[in-house]
Amino acid sequence: MSVPKLTIKDLHVAVEGKEILKGVNLEVKGGEIHAIMGPNGTGKSTLASALMGHPKYEVTSGTVTLDDQDLLEMAVDERARAGLFLAMQYPSEISGVTNSDFLRSAINAKRGEGNEISLMKFIRELDKKMELLEMDESFATRYLNEGFSGGEKKRNEILQMLMLQPRIAILDEIDSGLDIDALKVVAKGVNSMRSPEFGCLIITHYQRLLNYIKPDFVHVFMQGRIVKSGGPELAERLEAEGYDWVKEELGIEDEAANPTA
Amino acid sequence: MATQMPEFSDYKYGFRDKDVSVYRAKRGLSREVVEEISRMKGEPDWMLEFRLKALEQFYKMPMPSSMNSKWFSILPGKLDELNFDDITYYVKPSERQGRSWDEVPEEIKKTFDKLGIPEAEQKFLAGVSAQYESEVVYHNMQKELEEQGVIFCDTDTAVKEYPELLREYFGTVVPPSDNKFAALNSAVWSGGSFIYVPKGVKCEIPLQAYFRINSENMGQFERTLIIADEGSFVHYVEGCTAPIYSTDSLHSAVVEIVVKDNARCRYTTIQNWAPNIYNLVTKRAVCERNAHMEWVDGNIGSKLTMKYPAVIMKGEGGKADILSIAVAGKGQHQDAGAKVVALAPNCTSTIISKSISKQGGKVTYRGLTSFGRNSQGSKANVKCDTLILDNESTSDTIPYNEIKNDDITLEHEATVSKVSEDQLFYLMSRGLSESEATQMIIMGFIEPFTKELPMEYAVEMNRLIKFEMEGSIG
Numbered sequence: 001m002s003v004p005k006l007t008i009k010d011l012h013v014a015v016e017g018k019e020i021l022k023g024v025n026l027e028v029k030g031g032e033i034h035a036i037m038g039p040n041g042t043g044k045s046t047l048a049s050a051l052m053g054h055p056k057y058e059v060t061s062g063t064v065t066l067d068d069q070d071l072l073e074m075a076v077d078e079r080a081r082a083g084l085f086l087a088m089q090y091p092s093e094i095s096g097v098t099n100s101d102f103l104r105s106a107i108n109a110k111r112g113e114g115n116e117i118s119l120m121k122f123i124r125e126l127d128k129k130m131e132l133l134e135m136d137e138s139f140a141t142r143y144l145n146e147g148f149s150g151g152e153k154k155r156n157e158i159l160q161m162l163m164l165q166p167r168i169a170i171l172d173e174i175d176s177g178l179d180i181d182a183l184k185v186v187a188k189g190v191n192s193m194r195s196p197e198f199g200c201l202i203i204t205h206y207q208r209l210l211n212y213i214k215p216d217f218v219h220v221f222m223q224g225r226i227v228k229s230g231g232p233e234l235a236e237r238l239e240a241e242g243y244d245w246v247k248e249e250l251g252i253e254d255e256a257a258n259p260t261a
Numbered sequence: 262m263a264t265q266m267p268e269f270s271d272y273k274y275g276f277r278d279k280d281v282s283v284y285r286a287k288r289g290l291s292r293e294v295v296e297e298i299s300r301m302k303g304e305p306d307w308m309l310e311f312r313l314k315a316l317e318q319f320y321k322m323p324m325p326s327s328m329n330s331k332w333f334s335i336l337p338g339k340l341d342e343l344n345f346d347d348i349t350y351y352v353k354p355s356e357r358q359g360r361s362w363d364e365v366p367e368e369i370k371k372t373f374d375k376l377g378i379p380e381a382e383q384k385f386l387a388g389v390s391a392q393y394e395s396e397v398v399y400h401n402m403q404k405e406l407e408e409q410g411v412i413f414c415d416t417d418t419a420v421k422e423y424p425e426l427l428r429e430y431f432g433t434v435v436p437p438s439d440n441k442f443a444a445l446n447s448a449v450w451s452g453g454s455f456i457y458v459p460k461g462v463k464c465e466i467p468l469q470a471y472f473r474i475n476s477e478n479m480g481q482f483e484r485t486l487i488i489a490d491e492g493s494f495v496h497y498v499e500g501c502t503a504p505i506y507s508t509d510s511l512h513s514a515v516v517e518i519v520v521k522d523n524a525r526c527r528y529t530t531i532q533n534w535a536p537n538i539y540n541l542v543t544k545r546a547v548c549e550r551n552a553h554m555e556w557v558d559g560n561i562g563s564k565l566t567m568k569y570p571a572v573i574m575k576g577e578g579g580k581a582d583i584l585s586i587a588v589a590g591k592g593q594h595q596d597a598g599a600k601v602v603a604l605a606p607n608c609t610s611t612i613i614s615k616s617i618s619k620q621g622g623k624v625t626y627r628g629l630t631s632f633g634r635n636s637q638g639s640k641a642n643v644k645c646d647t648l649i650l651d652n653e654s655t656s657d658t659i660p661y662n663e664i665k666n667d668d669i670t671l672e673h674e675a676t677v678s679k680v681s682e683d684q685l686f687y688l689m690s691r692g693l694s695e696s697e698a699t700q701m702i703i704m705g706f707i708e709p710f711t712k713e714l715p716m717e718y719a720v721e722m723n724r725l726i727k728f729e730m731e732g733s734i735g
Binding site: 075 | 681683686687688689691692694695697698704705706707708709
């Protein structure tokens with residue numbers, strides 16, 4: 001299989017008429033892990049949702065391609081089937097649909113009619129991944145995210161990623177609300193995916209997660225775009241010193257994407 | 262979302278066979294028609310008298326409304342298109358009752374084939390009592406049940422073979438004077454199931470019947486009576502599909518159930534009527550001491566359904582569980598709900614109602630929870646959830662409470678929701694198409710209902726819902 005490549009060029013995105021993303025440029029390739037860091041309200045999650053195609057977000061200009069295919073032309077489900085995955089910050093709860101039924105439908109949607117995964121194979125895979133993520137068996141038969149704690153939801157997002165085997169994954173604040181043990185488990189899941197056929201974009205406030213998932217590139221997000229890029233050492237400095245030095249260095253006064261003046 | 266309702270010609274079970282009926286009563290309702298029905302069936306005098314008295318009641322009674330009946334509430338104007346003189350009240354499908362499958366006429370078998378009956382029968386059915394038009398043509402009961410003394414036959418047969426048992430209970434739970442449609446049914450009834458489960462006998466396999474209307478403009482008035490004697494258990498399952506008619510058709514059944522001390526009865530129905538059928542049904546059970554009645558009731562299709570499964574808890578410790586779903590599409594109104602009456606101490610009841618409306622369909626939950634003077638320590642819990650799929654569709658919740666005792670607990674919870682953008686986005690982000698995602702949310706919504714169904718019915722139910730939704734999601 002070829003090496004995946006997600007290319008974002010000068011992406012501008014508006015929500016309810018307000019421009020949030022103001023020219024994002026980024027390329028994520030197979031084998032790479034990128035981290036986007038930045039204070040609240042700078043547009044990081046907007047980037048994640050817009051890439052996946054949430055109808056609330058309107059792309060006003062720019063291009064995004066996945067393996068040289070125009071991502072922005074695709075419907076949400078087509079993006080997923082093309083190999084894009086978004087671990088959401090606030091996953092929806094779907095009552096009455098068990099986790100395993102949902103997962104099997106999602107896998108089969110990707111595999112297509114006539115090529116469905118056998119039930120036995122599915123169960124074997126699911127058991128294996130759940131064991132890796134230290135999830136109780138009961139997760140398989142619980143309703144999708146219903147009544148899950150914050151940590152359980154995050155773990156469930158990672159489980160979905162492991163089962164669906166995307167080419168490019170975006171993890172939107174996968175570490176928020178996790179205790180250190182849960183954080184390690186989530187990191188273990190992500191690390192198990194590492195290969196030349198998998199690229200990953202991690203969005204986070206904190207450097208903490210990056211102790212367990214070593215990023216290749218770190219980007220600082222402010223005012224709706226990437227303002228600074230570097231290696232793992234950039235994350236460490238941000239953790240130690242905060243964002244003020246970046247703002248000073250770049251002459252930024254208000255880092256928000258949509259300043260409330 | 263693009264919206265397109267399956268047209269009449271697309272209706273899944275809308276095939277129609279050649280009419281093989283031997284006898285067809287002339288249209289309209291009269292004393293002569295009722296006498297003719299009774300004569301054709303070779304009924305004893307007491308049943309003819311019962312019918313004729315009921316006919317008089319029918320003529321006398323006004324159309325039921327919330328003003329004159331707490332059981333049956335026809336909304337003004339809803340039945341204007343229904344003409345009682347334009348309905349055939351009795352059709353005899355073949356000359357005699359089929360005793361075994363071999364004796365069932367080919368034409369009728371073909372209809373069953375299309376509905377998947379023989380396949381279902383081969384599996385684990387205890388007895389199949391399939392109603393084709395007005396009379397039960399095929400009826401098969403497993404030896405095991407017979408040996409336990411369980412009686413499972415069509416009600417016409419019961420009149421002849423178990424007259425005393427039948428007469429003791431017939432019309433006691435739903436008397437002809439109950440409402441106009443109960444009176445009509447009592448006058449012209451035909452077919453339906455009669456079940457008697459002796460003391461202490463537990464029927465492990467559900468008893469099943471399959472209903473089907475197959476004659477244009479023909480009313481179907483089946484009459485079911487179930488008696489679960491002390492300490493017994495029975496699960497009765499019926500499913501209905503009906504073919505397309507060019508004019509409106511009336512289905513007005515009466516179901517009476519007596520659950521004696523410590524007995525339990527579960528009655529499961531899935532109805533998928535063609536979109537031109539009036540489905541006006543009176544279903545009621547009486548629970549004696551520590552008796553437990555469960556209604557599992559699914560209503561899809563029809564032009565208008567008015568159906569409120571009821572349980573009257575007469576004995577101390579009575580228990581009622583009513584679980585229903587209703588799906589209303591274009592031009593359809595599901596006026597459904599549940600009624601529970603506690604007349605003795607420490608009775609408990611649970612009502613769960615799930616409704617879905619789409620493409621301008623209308624769903625109404627109409628419920629009654631009543632606590633009598635001696636109902637101390639009783640509890641009722643009512644939960645109504647509605648899922649509205651578009652802006653043209655509507656839902657109403659009309660709960661009615663009647664409380665004559667201070668020492669009771671009543672909980673009522675109602676939710677109305679739409680399929681949210683975020684839920685769709687979430688499921689689609691995992692590769693499901695918009696229609697797959699919507700279907701999944703809907704299936705999940707009604708899961709509390711489907712999980713209570715026997716396996717094959719759950720599968721059928723999911724297929725029906727899927728079919729119903731296919732046309733409505735673009």
